[in-house]
Amino acid sequence: MMVIPDIWFTLYSLANKGAIYSKATITTRELGKLLNVSQQTASRRVAQCVEQGYLNRIHTADGMLLQISDKGREELLNVLSNLEVVFTPPGDEIVIEGSIVTGLGEGAYYIDIYSTKLKEVLGFKPYLGTLNVKIKDDESRKAIGRMKNTPPLVLSGFTHEGRTFGDVICYRVKINQKIEAAIVIAQRTHHSEEILEVVAPIHIRKALKIGDNDKVTLTVIPLHMIT
DSSP, X not given: OOOOHHHHHHHHHHHTTTTTTSOEEEOHHHHHHHHTSOHHHHHHHHHHHHHTTSEEEEEETTEEEEEEOHHHHHHHHHHHHHHHHHHSOTTOOOEEEEEEEOXXXXXXXXXXXXXXXXXXXXXXXXXXXXXXXXXXXXXXXXXXXXXXXXXXXXXXXXXXTTEEEOOEEEEEEEETTTEEEEEEEESSOSSOTTEEEXXXXXXXXXXXXXXXXXXXXXXEOOGGGOO
8 A cells, every 4th residue: 555645755855865775864944845844844754754664764963864764665666666557658568579488397386386476466376387488589678678667566575494485576468469477577587588487377388389489479468457
């Protein structure tokens, strides 16, 4: 759930003063001018941000040292993601083309481990295996870059039987305009950036009657168009 506008606009104003990557020195009077509010209101906004864990504060003789916390940065990124969605033209499709290649044989294992989380995020239970698509042309590389600038679905990392599994981000796609699926990008992967791993609720190769070296298209489905 997004925080109230007063909070994120305070964070945004402090981010413009450099408070994301370092501590920014500022007084409540200066912050009030930035926010176009009274000094008292600015002080109250800072206190709210600190109390809710969005901001770290140290009092000094010159004012305050303020730095946006990880939680605060996450909220600003949520605002950014929402803006990216509303500014995406509805007809501006992102289409990635590639050829099918044989994977490393590890897909089934990892899909099984992440199965519950994938189902929660994607809305379907994935088939135990991934379709590996190799990207070869510059247009598709550019399309991947555009895809990564759209809001993803995120699976948080976890520990299973003493082993740590990293975060995974997902982008909903339609394969050959027929099968709804998702590109999954693991924080830790043995694949090169030229290889995309795709999951679906069914065995993609069998359903589409395709094999190695066959070409496929992956059309990205923006989050605001997912039903």
